[in-house]
Every structure is written in structure tokens, then in C-alpha cells.
Amino acid sequence: MEQSPDWTARVSRTIAHEVRRHRTGRGMSAQQLADACEALGAPMPRTVISNLENGRRGSITVAEVMVLAAALDVPPATLVFPVGHVDEVEYLPGQSVPPLAAVEWWHGLLAPASSPLALLRRHRDLEVRIRNLYRGIWEQAIAEYQWHGEPDGPEAEAARDVARDLTTQLHELRDEIARRGLRLPALAGLDKVTPLPPGGDRALAR
The missing domain is CATH 1.10.260.40 (lambda repressor-like DNA-binding domains)
Structure with missing residues (x-):
């Protein structure tokens, strides 16, 4: 037609x-x-x-x-x-x-959740949330003059728990993106945005 x-x-x-x-x-x-x-x-x-x-x-x-x-x-x-x-x-x-x-x-905001656009947007959002969580942990440590070792305290530990859960979700999402034959977004440089606790960058480098 x-x-x-x-x-x-x-x-x-x-x-x-x-x-x-x-x-x-x-x-x-x-x-x-x-x-x-x-x-x-x-x-x-x-x-x-x-x-x-x-x-x-x-x-x-x-x-x-x-x-x-x-x-x-x-x-x-x-x-x-x-x-x-x-x-x-x-x-x-x-x-x-x-x-x-x-x-x-x-703008594709109504795209189905399984569409490549929706998958890649979710990947970006998870990555941003993880970055912000670790940034917040270290900014709090600097504000409290905790210059030695890994920041501690209940707030820092709670933030790390959330970051670990989000990292697991990011792994699963990257696996799904790979299974779909789509190009995986690069994660290089994540550790340069904010200092990560030991092991934090290893989890995201996969």
C-alpha cells in the first residue's frame, strides 16, 4: 500500500x-x-x-x-x-x-522489554546505578576522613549489598545480550570513574 x-x-x-x-x-x-x-x-x-x-x-x-x-x-x-x-x-x-x-x-520508550533497545537501555541504567553507589561509598569515606582501607559502616555495607545485587543483574543481562547476538557494551574505564572496593571492578569486567 x-x-x-x-x-x-x-x-x-x-x-x-x-x-x-x-x-x-x-x-x-x-x-x-x-x-x-x-x-x-x-x-x-x-x-x-x-x-x-x-x-x-x-x-x-x-x-x-x-x-x-x-x-x-x-x-x-x-x-x-x-x-x-x-x-x-x-x-x-x-x-x-x-x-x-x-x-x-x-524515541523507542514504548519498545517491548525484550527488544534490543530496551535491553541496552537497561544495561546503561544498571551500570550508572552501580557507578553511583560506589561513588557514594567513597565520597562518604572521604567526608568522614576514612582514608585507610575500605570504607565501612552500615551505610557503606548496605550500598555494597545493593551494588552486588545490581552487578549480578548486570551479569545476567550481559549474558542475555550475548545470547541474542547483540554487541556487548564496553565496561572499560568503570574503575576510573570512581575508586572501587577490592573486587568491585573484577565483577564488572566480565
Whole structure:
């Protein structure tokens, strides 16, 4: 089935309108926006931008949306789905939702838990939580002038227990990622973010 030309035209018009809104809101001329695009390594002449905004150019590529968003310092999805400016957006032909829901769909926030995107996001979140726990242990030790040996005390031990549990979860998740044939995220440098207790980095280096 061919996609609706009316829908694609409406999407392009929305993007053009949002480009103009963000450009003028920043006090940028079309030439300044063109210069910003060129500085990013993706030249877009002023005439192209003007033709897009004025409706004389009825289509826009994904690459152009990306570079315009970067030049305007806005998330690309907000050029397609104007959050805060409309009540609904037609994210697919004949299918309308609130713009925030469309942005969440665009960013994969609604992806199934078993999807590669969800697995890799969970990996990142676990890694960040482990880093923060060990950082907190050592920051507390420094604040209390415990410079010798491993930080102790009930709070430090409780944090280590949580970190060990999260590390186990991270192992299991990395095993699942490997079984799925996906590229494992690197863990190198974790011990440089914050000093780890003895053995803490060995558990994460697997």
C-alpha cells in the first residue's frame, strides 16, 4: 500500500513550521541557520531553508531533519511532533495521539522489554546505578576522613549489598545480550570513574 501523499505533505509542513518557529524564537536569520548547518558538516543553503519554510519545497529528508534539529539545538522529534503547541499529531496516516506520546514512540520508550533497545537501555541504567553507589561509598569515606582501607559502616555495607545485587543483574543481562547476538557494551574505564572496593571492578569486567 502506498503511503498517503496528503499525510507526507502534512508532516513536511509541520516540520517546516517548527523550523521557522524555533529559528525565529532564537532570533536567527535563515542565513544564520544555513551557516549553523554548514558548521555541522551538512550544508543547507539559505534558499533551501527559505523554500522549505515558505512551502515551495514540499519534502524533507530524515538527514535534513537531524541537521536542522542540531543547528537549532532541539530534539529532532520536536520538529516532527510540536510538543506544547498542539493537542494531537497525526503520527501515522489517520492515527492521531497527543504529541508527547508520539515523541515517546519516536524515541523507542514504548519498545517491548525484550527488544534490543530496551535491553541496552537497561544495561546503561544498571551500570550508572552501580557507578553511583560506589561513588557514594567513597565520597562518604572521604567526608568522614576514612582514608585507610575500605570504607565501612552500615551505610557503606548496605550500598555494597545493593551494588552486588545490581552487578549480578548486570551479569545476567550481559549474558542475555550475548545470547541474542547483540554487541556487548564496553565496561572499560568503570574503575576510573570512581575508586572501587577490592573486587568491585573484577565483577564488572566480565
